[in-house]
Amino acid sequence: MEKQQGSRESFATKFGVIAATAGSAVGLGNIWRFPYLTGENGGAAFLVVYLAFVVAIGIPVMLSEFVIGRSARQNPYGAFRKLAPGKPWYLVGLMGVAAAFMILAFYTTVAGWTLEYIYQAITGGLTGKSGPQLSDMYTQFRDGSWRPVIWFFLFMGMTSGIIVFGVKKGIEKSTVILMPVLFIILVILGIRSLTLPGAMEGIRFLFRPDFSKIDSSAILAALGQVFFSMSIGMGTLITYASYFPKKDNLLGTSFSVALTDTFVALLAGIAIFPAVFSFHIEPGFGPGLVFVTLPGIFQQMPGGSFFALLFFVLLALAALTSTISVLEVIVAFFTEELKMSRKAATWTAAGTVSILGLMSTLAWNPLMKGITLFGKNVFEILDFTSANILLPAGGFFIVLFVAWFFGREKASAELSNDGALKAGYIPFYMFLIRFIAPVALAIIFLNGIGLLRL
Numbered sequence: 287m288e289k290q291q292g293s294r295e296s297f298a299t300k301f302g303v304i305a306a307t308a309g310s311a312v313g314l315g316n317i318w319r320f321p322y323l324t325g326e327n328g329g330a331a332f333l334v335v336y337l338a339f340v341v342a343i344g345i346p347v348m349l350s351e352f353v354i355g356r357s358a359r360q361n362p363y364g365a366f367r368k369l370a371p372g373k374p375w376y377l378v379g380l381m382g383v384a385a386a387f388m389i390l391a392f393y394t395t396v397a398g399w400t401l402e403y404i405y406q407a408i409t410g411g412l413t414g415k416s417g418p419q420l421s422d423m424y425t426q427f428r429d430g431s432w433r434p435v436i437w438f439f440l441f442m443g444m445t446s447g448i449i450v451f452g453v454k455k456g457i458e459k460s461t462v463i464l465m466p467v468l469f470i471i472l473v474i475l476g477i478r479s480l481t482l483p484g485a486m487e488g489i490r491f492l493f494r495p496d497f498s499k500i501d502s503s504a505i506l507a508a509l510g511q512v513f514f515s516m517s518i519g520m521g522t523l524i525t526y527a528s529y530f531p532k533k534d535n536l537l538g539t540s541f542s543v544a545l546t547d548t549f550v551a552l553l554a555g556i557a558i559f560p561a562v563f564s565f566h567i568e569p570g571f572g573p574g575l576v577f578v579t580l581p582g583i584f585q586q587m588p589g590g591s592f593f594a595l596l597f598f599v600l601l602a603l604a605a606l607t608s609t610i611s612v613l614e615v616i617v618a619f620f621t622e623e624l625k626m627s628r629k630a631a632t633w634t635a636a637g638t639v640s641i642l643g644l645m646s647t648l649a650w651n652p653l654m655k656g657i658t659l660f661g662k663n664v665f666e667i668l669d670f671t672s673a674n675i676l677l678p679a680g681g682f683f684i685v686l687f688v689a690w691f692f693g694r695e696k697a698s699a700e701l702s703n704d705g706a707l708k709a710g711y712i713p714f715y716m717f718l719i720r721f722i723a724p725v726a727l728a729i730i731f732l733n734g735i736g737l738l739r740l
């Protein structure tokens with residue numbers, strides 16, 4: 287029997303649930319951030335740590351967000367208020383909304399860059415350029431022009447244009463089309479890369495671990511990447527789960543999403559590293575990896591311009607299905623807590639995020655370059671603070687909430703759809719969220735920010 291859902295929207299189909307949620311998880315995190323972090327932190331060893339965190343922390347946090355979101359059917363702030371009236375847990379929800387502002391600001395900056403590169407790929411702006419020329423082109427574009435600002439607003443406009451249509455007609459309708467397209471493009475690029483001469487070198491880099499590269503900052507980076515990539519720790523999944531039908535199997539959905547996300551990150555690595563090694567380039571070029579190194583590689587391979595275009599379309603699509611999920615967190619908050627219409631909430635959210643976004647987009651511009659903290663510019667501060675601090679902190683409180691406050695009984699009822707599903711894994715899940723995930727999170731976090739030395 288369907289429970290009363292009031293006038294609140296929900297996703298219409300099972301595929302819609304997975305496309306939307308996996309769409310949130312799969313993004314620049316997988317294709318832009320994962321490969322360069324892996325390159326910087328020792329390749330396969332980083333991957334091993336990453337995978338261990340996905341299982342021990344990522345999936346339990348994701349399931350906990352699903353439990354909170356679907357039982358409360360509210361935005362993250364409202365959800366905590368509803369499930370823990372009069373208690374300060376709502377602060378966790380507020381922190382999530384704040385993190386959404388920060389992530390959307392710097393994320394849309396990079397998403398905008400992908401549009402510039404699509405434009406360059408179409409108009410032949412990348413053709414015939416040498417490595418150093420491409421590197422100059424990237425820095426001049428990023429540091430010394432207004433173009434990133436235009437692309438930022440265009441991307442923000444596209445995101446808002448989807449969100450304004452709501453859950454079914456906006457989010458679900460777009461992601462069920464975009465996700466399969468994304469997947470097909472990625473497979474084509476993976477095959478292209480693997481069939482280059484010397485490709486095995488890159489595969490070896492990705493799959494043969496060297497643990498000497500793993501230090502506390504690499505471990506923190508892996509943890510931050512798990513949170514960022516799986517979209518966990520800030521209430522995005524609380525928000526999406528608040529639109530899941532009551533019949534949905536939460537464990538099944540969390541596995542589908544985690545698997546898709548990990549698989550896409552690996553495929554992106556498989557599409558990128560063989561090409562990098564095949565053309566004898568040093569991996570670990572940092573955030574410029576996909577905007578400088580890859581265009582250079584595309585120049586040298588047959589059919590390169592076409593593959594460059596495909597690659598940047600892939601990045602843009604992946605980014606779009608993620609930015610909509612982050613904007614939805616803020617929009618759900620505005621509509622439910624400030625009683626705004628969806629339309630007003632969308633444009634207010636987009637407008638306010640754009641102020642921070644403008645600062646992030648201009649972070650390398652002479653106008654803003656001087657504003658730094660610990661040597662990081664505005665963009666880097668937003669990226670570091672949200673991924674490595676706010677999301678793991680949010681995840682810590684989310685698991686504590688379900689484990690110790692919400693409790694096993696209510697969590698079991700939600701996970702088993704009130705007894706309709708067999709859920710024999712619940713004791714194991716409870717063990718993970720009571721002890722393993724919070725302790726691991728606390729240690730890695732304190733160690734990573736230097737408050738604890740192991």
Ligand code: PFF
Pocket residue numbers: 310311312313314315316389513514515516517518520522608609611612
């Ligand atoms: N998971 C997205 C990615 O990997 O690109 C980014 C992201 C989306 C982070 C939503 C956080 C979030 F709430």
